[in-house]
Each structure stands twice: as structure tokens, then as C-alpha cells.
Amino acid sequence: MNETNKNEASDPTHEERDELVPLAEPGEHGHIRPPDVSPPPGAPPSEARTPTVVKDRYVPHGTILGPEAPQDGDAPTDPLPIIKPGIPGANTLIIAGAMLTLAAATFTGYHAPNHAVARVLSTLYDIAVHSGTGVVALLIASIFTERKFNDIKLGAARMFFMVALLHAIVSTSVPIPTKIDEWILGLLAYVLMLWGLFRLPRHDLSVIGITHAGLYLIVKLGAELDVFAAAAPKG
DSSP states (O other): OHHHHHHHHHOTTHHHHTSBOOOOOBOTTSOBOOOOOSOOTTOOGGGOOOOBOOOSOOOOTTOOOSTTSOOGGGSOOOOOBSSOOOSSOHHHHHHHHHHHHHHHHHHHHHHOSSOHHHHHHHHHHHHHHHHHHHHHHHHHHHHHTTOBOOOHHHHHHHHHHHHHHHHHHHTSOOSSSSSHHHHHHHHHHHHHHHHHHHOOOHHHHHHHHHHHHHHHHHHHHHHHHHHHHHHSOOO
């Protein structure tokens, strides 16, 4: 034991051989060249350093090793949001939706053949209710598309703007003697805004639009049934 220590102490290159060689930096073409460990020119061979090869990997404290360690593919990932941030913002959409709501109410009252006030109030009611059903449609669509229902204010503002735009177009008087053309133009504008504001894949946009249309029809059908029941003669 003492003889070994004496040999290590007498060998001046013992500590140098235990030094770690620094990591090499990649070149301009991405190739890594090992560091030069040759002795400088004119130096005796005894000064040549032998690099120490480290075979063990550093493992932080608390890391689980073995078959129970989590794999990269098993790491949980957060679901994608159904309401992506973007411009225009929520406040801008609310202001624009309010202006479109005012335009829809004005067009409805101006072109109403009778009961103008009642028709204006009905238009305002439809915009308010179906803005709410739009938010519900977003919630339902987030479940079916496995997305995160994240920004309620921005989603509600977008739905309010889209519904107000639809009713503003429907309330105008297009010079064709039917109301079908106005609904077609309004639905085209709704689909265009749905695509432009949410910027989601086609499948996800289809789920939102179909769900919103279904809720719209359910509410309308319920209102028509109430009117029909009230007008039915009592037996």
C-alpha cells in the first residue's frame, strides 16, 4: 500500500491523467472532432496526457431508474385549446357586435310590416340567446374534440359578433322576394367568421358549427311549440 502511494506521488503525470477532457464543440458542418491531447512540439513523451473516458452517466438525485421509470411517450401533455388567442380581441369584438346588433334592430324595425317594436325585441332576444348557445356549443365541441375550453370571454365575444352579423344580414331587405337568400348570405358570413376567428382544423370547426346550429333549432322549435300551444283552441 505504501509502495503504491509512493509510486503515485513520484509520478508527476498521475493527477493529469485523472483530469477530464472538455467536451468538443461541433464544427461548422456539424461534425464533432475530439480534442487534441498530443503533447506540444518539443515536449518529452512523459508529458503526454492520457484522457480519462467517463462511462457513467450523471443521474440527478431522485431520478427513477429501471423499468418503472416513465418513458418519453408516456409523459402527459396538455390538451390543445379550442379558443386560440388572436386579433381582434374580445373588447373589439364586443363593440363590433354591439354595432351590428343595433343595425339588426334598426333594419328589423324599418322593414317590419307590423308590430315593429315586438319584432325588434324579438331580434334582440335572438341575438342574446344564441350568443349564449354559441358558448354552450364551444363547451360541447371541446368535449367531442378533446380540446381545452379555456378563454370564455374571448369565445363569448366571438360568438356574439358572429350571431349579430348573421342577424344584421338577415334583417336587411335584399331585392329578392324571399327570405331564403338573406339566410344563405347570413350563414355564409357566419361560416367565414367561424373559420377566420377560431382558425381550427375543418373537423373541429364543423363540430362547433353543427352543434351551434342544432342548439339554435332546438330553441326555435321550443318557441314555435309554445306559440302553437297558445293558439290551439281549447277543447
